[in-house]
Amino acid sequence: MRFLAMTNHYVFEPEFCNPAAGWEKGQVEKNVRDSRHQMLHGMPDFLDLAALNAWLEQRCQELWRETAHGTLPGTIADLWAEEQAALMPLPVAFDGFIELSKRVSPTCLISFERNRYSVPASFANRPVSLRIYPDRLVVAAEGNILCDHPRVIERSHHLPPRTIYDWRHYLAVVQRKPGALRNGAPFLELPPAFRKLQDHMLRKPRR
Numbered sequence: 001m002r003f004l005a006m007t008n009h010y011v012f013e014p015e016f017c018n019p020a021a022g023w024e025k026g027q028v029e030k031n032v033r034d035s036r037h038q039m040l041h042g043m044p045d046f047l048d049l050a051a052l053n054a055w056l057e058q059r060c061q062e063l064w065r066e067t068a069h070g071t072l073p074g075t076i077a078d079l080w081a082e083e084q085a086a087l088m089p090l091p092v093a094f095d096g097f098i099e100l101s102k103r104v105s106p107t108c109l110i111s112f113e114r115n116r117y118s119v120p121a122s123f124a125n126r127p128v129s130l131r132i133y134p135d136r137l138v139v140a141a142e143g144n145i146l147c148d149h150p151r152v153i154e155r156s157h158h159l160p161p162r163t164i165y166d167w168r169h170y171l172a173v174v175q176r177k178p179g180a181l182r183n184g185a186p187f188l189e190l191p192p193a194f195r196k197l198q199d200h201m202l203r204k205p206r207r
Contacts, residue, residue: 009094038063049135097131097138104128108169112137114161117149118186121172 007014017024039059046052064077072079102110108124109116112132119128119139123146131138138148149164165186174180181187 006094006096009091011088097133100130100132102128102130102139108173109163110139113152114154114157115152116161116163118147118163118165118169120146120169 003014022029039056044055046055061077064080065075067076068074069076069079100112102112104110104119104123104126105116106124108119108121110119110128110130112130117137117139123141126141128139128141128146131140133151135151136148137151139146147166147169149166152162152164154162163185165188167186167190170180170184170186173184
């Protein structure tokens, strides 16, 4: 159903191959193999996925300007520039995600792929919906978006799980228990005003 919704959104008709029948799309497979050799040979390292995608986009455009179309005069870039005038404008991006039901822990966290992510304290011990995108996680409940986090993807299971906090999710906790500012894990990274308050509390003797 999700795929059908996407085809309707972008107004295209899918054409599928039969299972285990790679010869039905042999030309596609060859183009992928050739493009992989042209684009990825000697590829540098990248700090994150966004940097990789930016480099790939630039590399594709360079190859379009260098590569002849093959059946029509001009490069791929030349033909693409001509074709764009006849294309429909793109609609807004398709909001495609996988949704899971989660229950927020007493410490205002939900778990996903070995990692834990914070949720506003008012939803501790309550059910929420987790919307999973390729690069981010969105938490929703009662028809509202509660928060979102960049999705942490660890390829190695030898690395320990991580906990991703947003200190703003714990402000209600601080109102009830100001001492949590002393050394609470969610408050390791704070803006200057809260850092000043935290330093002041750390200098005061415990009661």
